[in-house]
Amino acid sequence: MTKDIVKKKVRDILDEYLEANNHRKTAERYAILDAVYDMRGHFSLDELGLELETRNFRVSRATLYNTMRLFIELRLVIRHRFIGQTKYEACYDNEDHIHQICTVCGTVTEIESPEIADAIRNTKLHRFRKDGFSLYIYGICSRCQTVLSRQKSKSSNQKQGKNR
Ligand SMILES: [Zn+2]
Ligand SMILES: [Zn+2]
Structure with missing residues (x-):
């Protein structure tokens, strides 16, 4: 699967969830999802925050944390507890x-x-x-x-x- 197809599929999964649960489709959530699937390998919340800043999205740590929790629930992201550090990783098709x-x-x-x-x-x-x-x-x-x-x-x- 190419990266573009993967990114489209995960966006569809988020779309479906937000629609089914009557949540607002905020641009923020999609920007975070996009950044997650552009990050290579494992990353911390801070690293994700910095990546979003370079894309002119300033997102609070609480928003990042909550969004990652949702992504974990949707099986879009996996959380690793490595030695002394928590890292996240895009897991769809990975x-x-x-x-x-x-x-x-x-x-x-x-x-x-x-x-x-x-x-x-x-x-x-x-x-x-x-x-x-x-x-x-x-x-x-x-x-x-x-x-x-x-x-x-x-x-x-x-x-x-x-x-x-
Ligand atoms: Zn990995
Ligand atoms: Zn070593």
């Missing part, structure tokens, strides 16, 4: 990746895993309708591994020096 989380520096990277996506698709659920999934793999990123192994060899060199 659910088949998994997250690698470094437990040392907190960096989150994404990888594609068709095997896991297939396995989950084929998993029989118990009295449950699946709307999506999100998977985290915890470990240590290569940068932190390099730093850690350097520290290790440094301290073992120091120990050897003392013994001499």
Whole structure:
């Protein structure tokens, strides 16, 4: 699905919801949705606020928060609780990746895993309708591994020096 099609589909979902619930179709909500689907990867509320400012939309934090809550309900956005930080992510047509989380520096990277996506698709659920999934793999990123192994060899060199 191209980005334009995705953006149209999610706008339709919001349209339908607002119409069905007699909510006003404020330009603000659509601007936020558009920005969300233009942001790449994971973002915080502050980052989203800044993006909207560059588009000349000043939106209060409370409005952003409430709008994101609505988007989560509508399955347009997913909220991640990464280590020490809450991040959001557009999730329509964007659910088949998994997250690698470094437990040392907190960096989150994404990888594609068709095997896991297939396995989950084929998993029989118990009295449950699946709307999506999100998977985290915890470990240590290569940068932190390099730093850690350097520290290790440094301290073992120091120990050897003392013994001499
Ligand atoms: Zn992600
Ligand atoms: Zn790291």
